[in-house]
Amino acid sequence: MATQTLRGTGVVSGFAYAPAAWTRPAPVPPPVTGTVPEEDRPAEVERFKAAAETVAQRFADRASAATGVATEVLGATAALARDRGWIRSATKLINAGGTAESATTQAIEGFVEQFEKLGGVMAERTTDLRDIRNRVIAELMGLPEPGVPQPTHEVILCAEDLAPADTAGLDPSLVKALVTKLGGPTSHTAIIARQLGIPCVVAAATLDLVPEGELLLVDGTSGILTTSPDPTEARRLVEEDAALHAEIRSWSGPAATSDGTVVQLLANVQDGAAARKASGGSAEGVGLFRTELCFLTAKTEPSIDEQARIYGEVFAAFPDKKVVVRTLDAGSDKPVPFANHEHEENPALGVRGIRLGWTNEGIIDRQLDAIAQAAEDNGVTDPWVMAPMIATVDEAFEFAGKCRERDLKPGIMVEVPSAALLADQFLAEVDFFSIGTNDLTQYTMAADRMSSHLATLTDPWQPAVLRLIQMAADAGKRAGKPVGVCGEAAADPLLACVLIGLGISSLSMATNAIPAVGVQLGKVTMDQCREVAARVVEARNSRDAKELARTALM
Template identity: 75%
Template structure:
């Protein structure tokens, strides 16, 4: 090797030292010009249908055994496996004589090409679709399932990229870290690694130079993979990391800084099952209930009563405590069949979130009716409700009026830089803010958050992003209204301290990430957080900001 280390973007902090294990290669569908005889084409179509159900069944089983973010992304993957679009295209190819493995490959590549042209968040789904292609083709060819090997000793798992079906079922006692050549800070790999509590580095340049079996030290904060490090130094770093993890496992909450200030730590959930699981842990409530994830396969809009039942399951998990319901954030990478918009050239900047109200008459009002009904049925007073993708003060005022008319506490997501720039004017209309750092970062930096090539730009430590968060939090302090963070940034223990120093009042994250953030907050004072925030805001780069924070807070 020409160098002793490779550099990427660290997305889950921590240290790991183990041998490299690369994912298994995917099988290739033969393209030898063979044509299926007409009389055998129906049977070939049946083979594809059977393979699809086998693959979907395996992923469904993993989803049933998983919780939190892992269960959410696996359930969405099952929907992609059974998607009628690519299956219909494959069926047409088979009817014309193409063998099922090749028909699967060609139809899915056709859809991937379309998604890549759309760009934005839609392009991220190509990783999942190609993973489905590989699994279905392997089943049709009788080949081993591609993807993650089954290790018998600790490993650092390396891959070009990892799909939900790869990452969701990992054994964190053996897979000590995840490292990928592609991916970004908000990719599925990063989200699930955070839930598993293992270090993760993405967008690694030169990763392919590291061979199978090489011993590496992974630094998930710095985004560094050191090849053949000094074993004694590596062991010391891992030992320190293990001690911290033991402390995290024993943490019971609530989150209190070293000088006694409480910090509200909340959970991000997708449904009642996830909310009930979060309630078993240390989360004090729910800071983000992603309602659109309940309806990704709904072909028609559920009735107010049906929606109320779904929302009631979430409210029931945290009776009398804070539950923030986000109205449908459909569109872009989360198309909901009953609340959608025609294809757009740039869906991330198109009709999504609250903007869908213009093309889906009454869908927002009916959802608010359902939240109000659920609150009434559960005996909850004035539940918190927030709208995504608000960009003008008029939108905020109209949403707030609709909420107050139903006895709901109105808030908005801060995802569009316009809201941060005019934070006081927006906050005068609503009762709270919740900063969605994933979208705020991509819109501030003009960089698709799912692009591995732009991972350094979509890092929430970017100084420009932190400046916008500071402006937003300052408005909250001046007007005496809460400002929370519900993006992936809230789950970064060091960044969480900086956010508190900026004036953020609550942090919402995957339930599994709560203890790590709570432990870190308990080691620092509010004054330390404020000093870290002050210095970080003056940093010229994201890496410099991280290093400053680490020096001041660790």
């Protein structure tokens, strides 16, 4: 086969070389040849409900067996598979004479249409919905589950898109890389590939040109795919990458540049179990405790005592170390059942984060009470607390006041560009910043971060995004206050060097991403990082910015 070069968006660095293996296609439902007789409809309803519950339970079982982010996304998909809305819709269609297969298709497509109209991060759930549809139909037809094949040799997994259930159960000893036609830098595929530690390229529009079994070289840093590459060169690149991974596995911290500049590397966690796992590794603390993920299935608001117990588990995992608690970032793609979430045309720009307090009186105050109680119970002095989606100085002032009333150290997430543009004024009110690069990127570039068509725009390497990060970091230096990064960008080893060069004081990421970042930081000097950062913010586009940094630092 002739060598071809294809391009996507590289989201997890590294090289892989193996035959391409495509996911199994979705089942084709049998044609509808009339209506189900009325007397058979109750049995057809039960057949449908049994299949739906089987699929939901498989998701739940995989969630229990998984760790980290995989647990989160699989648990959310299990809940979606059991959602009463679509189950009720399908049941109604069966009672009107439809088959279980046709009702499943119609009901799911109805919800897909609704989610696509909502846009924002809700649109990302359409992949999950269609995956549920395909698995339920396969169960009804007595077919194997669609999706990822079970390889017996090393492969590079290729797909149009991958649902959480596909990526969460992958064996990284056999699946050496992930490549998808769709998806973006913060999609489930990218996040779980990062957790597995395998190269990943998304938004590779011409991936269809790669046939099953063709040898493929994947460069997860540049996003370049090479079909039928020179075998000697491909193996050399993979061997060098394997040596780097061996170095990463042996790294234990703490992080510092080669000339001795210390860099604080922290963990993103969602509960006590994740915090305990992080404390057993090289994390120096917690830079982002996502409290809303503790309550995705809570029908009623937990009491202050109940919340304090949950938060206390995270404090207890890192005694005498930094733990940054984020107040509820519910709304948009993370609805919390006990919060009042009104229907919105564009939830990503709606009532989410700190704005929940507008429609749920006292919800933020009670959470702050619980955090303060948890800190006191665990002997934590000066606990760090930050609010998401702060857009005005008045919001920062009000939040900081509530924190200080409870002896909490107040900070805000920099996700809305206004916070970076007015960084000096915001830092006059709070004690620290933490930059959420996922949302900051989508709001800066006016691009849905879950849209595969916009993956280039939602790349955190966009110079405009890096310029805003620089503005926030510079304000931190002037005020003598710390500015960290806790978005997915912090887990990119190359971008981490640029971020500290811009003046970022700490980086928070998935626990298993910490060693790779630590190793890369140890290979560069602080002067190199500053010099590259100054050049990157002047780049023309994200591709040029990344290539410039790669050439200078690797």
